[in-house]
Amino acid sequence: xxxTGVTSKAIRKGDPEPPLASGKFRIYxxxxxxxxxxxxxxxxxxxxxxxxxxLNVTDKPEWFYSKHYQGKAPAIEHDGKIVIESGFIPEYLDxxxxxxxxxxxxxxxxxxxxxxxxxxxxxxxxxxxxFAVMRDRNLKNEKQEKVFxxxxxxxxxxVHDFYAxxxxxxxxxxxxxxxxxxxxxxxxxDVVDLPVHGFPGSxxxxxxxxxxxxxxxxxxxxxxxxxxxxxxxxMNAYATHGTLNYDLGL
Amino acid sequence: xxxTGVTSKAIRKGDPEPPLASGKFRIYxxxxxxxxxxxxxxxxxxxxxxxxxxLNVTDKPEWFYSKHYQGKAPAIEHDGKIVIESGFIPEYLDxxxxxxxxxxxxxxxxxxxxxxxxxxxxxxxxxxxxFAVMRDRNLKNEKQEKVFxxxxxxxxxxVHDFYAxxxxxxxxxxxxxxxxxxxxxxxxxDVVDLPVHGFPGSxxxxxxxxxxxxxxxxxxxxxxxxxxxxxxxxMNAYATHGTLNYDLGL
Numbered sequence: 001x002x003x004t005g006v007t008s009k010a011i012r013k014g015d016p017e018p019p020l021a022s023g024k025f026r027i028y029x030x031x032x033x034x035x036x037x038x039x040x041x042x043x044x045x046x047x048x049x050x051x052x053x054x055l056n057v058t059d060k061p062e063w064f065y066s067k068h069y070q071g072k073a074p075a076i077e078h079d080g081k082i083v084i085e086s087g088f089i090p091e092y093l094d095x096x097x098x099x100x101x102x103x104x105x106x107x108x109x110x111x112x113x114x115x116x117x118x119x120x121x122x123x124x125x126x127x128x129x130x131f132a133v134m135r136d137r138n139l140k141n142e143k144q145e146k147v148f149x150x151x152x153x154x155x156x157x158x159v160h161d162f163y164a165x166x167x168x169x170x171x172x173x174x175x176x177x178x179x180x181x182x183x184x185x186x187x188x189x190d191v192v193d194l195p196v197h198g199f200p201g202s203x204x205x206x207x208x209x210x211x212x213x214x215x216x217x218x219x220x221x222x223x224x225x226x227x228x229x230x231x232x233x234x235m236n237a238y239a240t241h242g243t244l245n246y247d248l249g250l
Numbered sequence: 251x252x253x254t255g256v257t258s259k260a261i262r263k264g265d266p267e268p269p270l271a272s273g274k275f276r277i278y279x280x281x282x283x284x285x286x287x288x289x290x291x292x293x294x295x296x297x298x299x300x301x302x303x304x305l306n307v308t309d310k311p312e313w314f315y316s317k318h319y320q321g322k323a324p325a326i327e328h329d330g331k332i333v334i335e336s337g338f339i340p341e342y343l344d345x346x347x348x349x350x351x352x353x354x355x356x357x358x359x360x361x362x363x364x365x366x367x368x369x370x371x372x373x374x375x376x377x378x379x380x381f382a383v384m385r386d387r388n389l390k391n392e393k394q395e396k397v398f399x400x401x402x403x404x405x406x407x408x409v410h411d412f413y414a415x416x417x418x419x420x421x422x423x424x425x426x427x428x429x430x431x432x433x434x435x436x437x438x439x440d441v442v443d444l445p446v447h448g449f450p451g452s453x454x455x456x457x458x459x460x461x462x463x464x465x466x467x468x469x470x471x472x473x474x475x476x477x478x479x480x481x482x483x484x485m486n487a488y489a490t491h492g493t494l495n496y497d498l499g500l
Binding site for chain 1: 335
């Protein structure tokens with residue numbers, strides 16, 4: 001376990017900036033945010049010793065805008081330098097910590113993995129379909145059909161044990177958080193007809209079901225993830241514009 | 251001049267695949283496409299000897315789908331390997347041809363340039379506003395206001411002579427094609443109130459105006475660009491769903 005503070009309470013408006021020791025590595029996180037989870041997983045997969053600062057992104061601490069011009073999670077901070085955006089942080093981490101490189105060094109293999117991760121952002125775009133169902137169950141059939149289509153495309157793109165090949169890599173880590181959010185949704189009543197156990201279902205999605213089980217139960221993901229019951233509750237509150245409890249389960 | 255075929259006629263459905271000599275570098279282009287132009291500029295800036303194949307992307311040659319699963323330009327081909335997507339091709343080229351690297355080697359400086367290029371994609375998103383005006387001049391005031399806002403933000407983000415610093419680099423090259431498309435639009439009657447000479451206007455956008463002139467007149471851009479009169483005509487036909495003449499001006 002290289003990450004400390006994974007289950008720390010969310011810092012909010014009015015809270016002071018926690019002092020950062022020189023040379024220390026910090027990651028600003030939001031426990032239920034899939035974009036932030038990408039960075040968390042990558043940091044964990046690389047074995048970087050990092051301090052996690054959880055943020056209340058509804059009432060953000062004022063000082064956080066000096067770190068990120070939009071005040072968003074994730075952001076990483078190292079010796080006064082800030083890197084933002086979940087689409088860029090992973091490759092930055094590979095460049096800055098090459099001894100634990102996850103992307104291939106071969107330029108062609110590297111770009112293939114980046115292109116695959118980009119194609120898989122369709123999974124991220126499927127999540128708002130489920131938010132719509134959380135607001136109105138009448139939309140379930142229409143919206144879940146789109147989610148099934150995305151899962152089928154993701155199934156077709158998975159040709160080895162992992163998207164990156166025989167071991168999990170860049171496209172697996174960047175995409176997992178969005179599959180996880182669909183899985184969380186499946187635990188809510190009548191949102192999407194997908195199994196919670198054996199997600200997303202070995203009959204229609206045999207490769208994806210094995211892949212999801214392997215990634216979900218990996219030490220890397222287990223070290224950063226949140227329990228499904230709190231994840232689902234948070235997502236539902238977010239979708240229905242309810243009050244967000246950033247400290248759910250703590 | 252390292253590029254051959256910049257003004258070659260567009261290959262279309264039914265045309266055979268031109269044979270590619272072993273070890274030769276090829277770029278599939280569409281002469282008026284800003285995304286393709288990003289790759290063209292990067293190849294030219296790096297001094298890579300390349301053969302340009304212009305495509306008719308309305309009636310694409312069937313064999314091109316074996317190169318790009320969506321049949322889009324740009325794509326680069328080298329010794330049987332294909333790399334697609336204008337957002338990934340530049341960094342791939344820097345990885346594959348490190349002797350002419352344009353992105354910084356320092357991981358932090360590199361990611362700053364990538365983040366800046368990403369923020370500047372707002373310029374790309376401004377172009378469809380102008381397409382809307384080409385279809386309906388009544389929308390001019392509303393739509394050009396949005397374009398002016400984007401130009402103002404781009405002006406504010408330009409703190410040195412170039413986005414990359416004292417010399418043009420990654421964010422400059424990836425963004426220029428979209429500024430150029432706004433410039434092309436300015437040459438059409440009553441689409442947007444911006445000057446064609448001294449674009450986008452040194453009174454409101456002094457830094458951007460100097461920048462645009464320097465980039466536009468650089469050898470790199472001059473070696474790949476199209477004359478404004480044909481560019482503007484093509485854009486207008488595209489916006490108004492007219493017949494597209496891929497060989498305009500040839």
